[in-house]
Amino acid sequence: MAQRRWRLSSLQAIIGTIPLIGVSVGVFVICIIFSILWSFTSSKLFPNFDWVGFENYDRLWQTSRWIVSVQNIWLFGVLSIVGNMVFGYVLAVFMDQRIRMEDTFRSIFLYPFAMSLVVTGLVWQWMMDPNLGVQAAMQNLGLEWFRFAPLTDANTAIYGVIVAGIWQGTGVTMAILLAGLRGVDQEIWKAAKVDGIPNWRTYLFIALPMMRGAIATAFVLQCVGVVRVYDLIIALTQGGPGIATQMPAVFVIQHITNRQNVGMGMAAAAMMLAPIIVLIAIRALVMWRAAAQEKRAAKLAIAAEERERLEAAGIAAPVAAE
Amino acid sequence: MTDQAISSPAAGMATDVAGPAGPKPKRLTASRVGVYAFLIIAALFFLIPLWVMIVTSLKTLPEIRLGNLFNWPSDLTFDPWIKAWTTACTGRDCDGISPGFWNSVKITVPSVILSVFLAALNGYALSFWKYRGSELFFGLLMFGAFVPYQVVIYPLIIAFREIGIFATLPGIIILHSIFGMPILTLLFRNFFGSLPGELFRAARVDGAGFWQIFVMIMLPMSVPITIVAIILQVTGIWNDFLFGVVFAGRPNMPMTVQLNNIVTTTTGIREYNVNMAATILTALVPLAVYFISGKWFVRGIAAGAVKG
Numbered sequence: 001m002a003q004r005r006w007r008l009s010s011l012q013a014i015i016g017t018i019p020l021i022g023v024s025v026g027v028f029v030i031c032i033i034f035s036i037l038w039s040f041t042s043s044k045l046f047p048n049f050d051w052v053g054f055e056n057y058d059r060l061w062q063t064s065r066w067i068v069s070v071q072n073i074w075l076f077g078v079l080s081i082v083g084n085m086v087f088g089y090v091l092a093v094f095m096d097q098r099i100r101m102e103d104t105f106r107s108i109f110l111y112p113f114a115m116s117l118v119v120t121g122l123v124w125q126w127m128m129d130p131n132l133g134v135q136a137a138m139q140n141l142g143l144e145w146f147r148f149a150p151l152t153d154a155n156t157a158i159y160g161v162i163v164a165g166i167w168q169g170t171g172v173t174m175a176i177l178l179a180g181l182r183g184v185d186q187e188i189w190k191a192a193k194v195d196g197i198p199n200w201r202t203y204l205f206i207a208l209p210m211m212r213g214a215i216a217t218a219f220v221l222q223c224v225g226v227v228r229v230y231d232l233i234i235a236l237t238q239g240g241p242g243i244a245t246q247m248p249a250v251f252v253i254q255h256i257t258n259r260q261n262v263g264m265g266m267a268a269a270a271m272m273l274a275p276i277i278v279l280i281a282i283r284a285l286v287m288w289r290a291a292a293q294e295k296r297a298a299k300l301a302i303a304a305e306e307r308e309r310l311e312a313a314g315i316a317a318p319v320a321a322e
Numbered sequence: 323m324t325d326q327a328i329s330s331p332a333a334g335m336a337t338d339v340a341g342p343a344g345p346k347p348k349r350l351t352a353s354r355v356g357v358y359a360f361l362i363i364a365a366l367f368f369l370i371p372l373w374v375m376i377v378t379s380l381k382t383l384p385e386i387r388l389g390n391l392f393n394w395p396s397d398l399t400f401d402p403w404i405k406a407w408t409t410a411c412t413g414r415d416c417d418g419i420s421p422g423f424w425n426s427v428k429i430t431v432p433s434v435i436l437s438v439f440l441a442a443l444n445g446y447a448l449s450f451w452k453y454r455g456s457e458l459f460f461g462l463l464m465f466g467a468f469v470p471y472q473v474v475i476y477p478l479i480i481a482f483r484e485i486g487i488f489a490t491l492p493g494i495i496i497l498h499s500i501f502g503m504p505i506l507t508l509l510f511r512n513f514f515g516s517l518p519g520e521l522f523r524a525a526r527v528d529g530a531g532f533w534q535i536f537v538m539i540m541l542p543m544s545v546p547i548t549i550v551a552i553i554l555q556v557t558g559i560w561n562d563f564l565f566g567v568v569f570a571g572r573p574n575m576p577m578t579v580q581l582n583n584i585v586t587t588t589t590g591i592r593e594y595n596v597n598m599a600a601t602i603l604t605a606l607v608p609l610a611v612y613f614i615s616g617k618w619f620v621r622g623i624a625a626g627a628v629k630g
Contacts, residue, residue, distance in 0.1 A: 012532035013451030017459070020444045023503050024459040028466035031477035038476070047480060091364060097357045107613070108365045110620065111372075114612035115605045116561030118578045122585050122601050123371045126378065126594065127391075136389035167368065175620045227470045231563040235582055252472035253568070262476065269473045276468050 180214025445510025
């Protein structure tokens, strides 16, 4: 009777998780499969199943718009993540100096993250306006040499995007890393001081390696943000000038909407998925190896225990015999 | 930085030799000044765009054209704000950004309620009612947290179109609930996982079932984590642009999309002051959430980011 009631409740649990099952399988398995399938078809405005093999991928990698997108995402990704992490950590270290008004500073550094990337993009577009923005204001102040209008030049536009990205995201990195710093054992600081290690070395070589969790958190947050960068580009540059600030995320959306080339868009989407799959595979491998190591360590521990017991028994045995 | 490096080891050595002698003396060394100088310069970098937004929105167009970006308006005007709210044009429609505001409210409120409820249910089931396969579904969901939206967006468009909810209000609400699910479910699963198991077992012994335990015991206990989830979702959904532009449909365009349309409308002269007023108006809701919630906000981000 009790068993039956349990099973009935279990059924309730399955019913309760129907949305979970629907989303995890329906969206993150079936939708991805369809995306990949359509990337091998000649779908244009509407999806079809007219198989064309790797043609879309071939053409994709001959499209300059896509190649620029890929170059941009690497440049943007590496520079904005490095910039974010370095600037964020420096801010966190300075915040850690028992300063006054810590909460005020924290609020100031963090508020941009609460705002939408569209807002960020529009504000910085205005700041970087060549005729009325920061450049003009500084020149009006007599600094004729001052230049700050990266968005108008195809060679520098991407750096403008990076500045805006760093402005929006550094506060979060700072907050996460500061929490990590505060989590480092106080004894470590005392020990470092006793050893006469200068503060900056303690921060760089002792504290930093000890806060791997916080760094990983900040890093993952950044990576997910970089791959998804769409709103910022649309608001700030619309991919221009020309195709100078195109990104894969923009490329995909353009191809499934205005450009009406679903096959090509899906091929690009599949390429966006590839690095994620690689990362997950690496992580699975690392975890599998860690598990294997743990198992081996556990085996060794059991063996050692056994030996100890045997030894104890071996010593005990003669005593008993006597 | 260098200042500190030079001064601190000496100070450290000195105190070590003398031993701890009461509280640190409060003195204004060069390194302290350096610390504050750096922090203030950094703060200026973060504050200047906000300052520029505010002063630009209060200037008249002729004053803006003088190019003194940072100056406080000499001829203070609130007309840009009124215009941004009521009559600014997006293409042919000239109703300002207020319809976008109400659309965003109509999208955000139900999406937040639905997504947080579903995530709480998922987290509860995944913590206390594990069944064969439940961990697999959770694993897939965590994988989904890393998948770029672009990879799944087109099949979803087709699916929504087939069902007939593409470009409708229910459609965008369901979409936000789908993409909020991975992180929120993780949040609630971690929370319920940290609760003592006796609580659940005692309720089971008393004969309570799946839904009873959820509604009567677990939901009331999960108020703090629910607040974190709500903060995360309100800001996230309000700030969304991509889903709004693709899935909401013309009559339901959220505020971010309408803002972008207003600013990029190229007909007529560009009214920078109106644009900036509209930008601030769009940022107001998440900023209010941020300043009211304070440290909860940071906690939400950190909790949401710790995946797997």
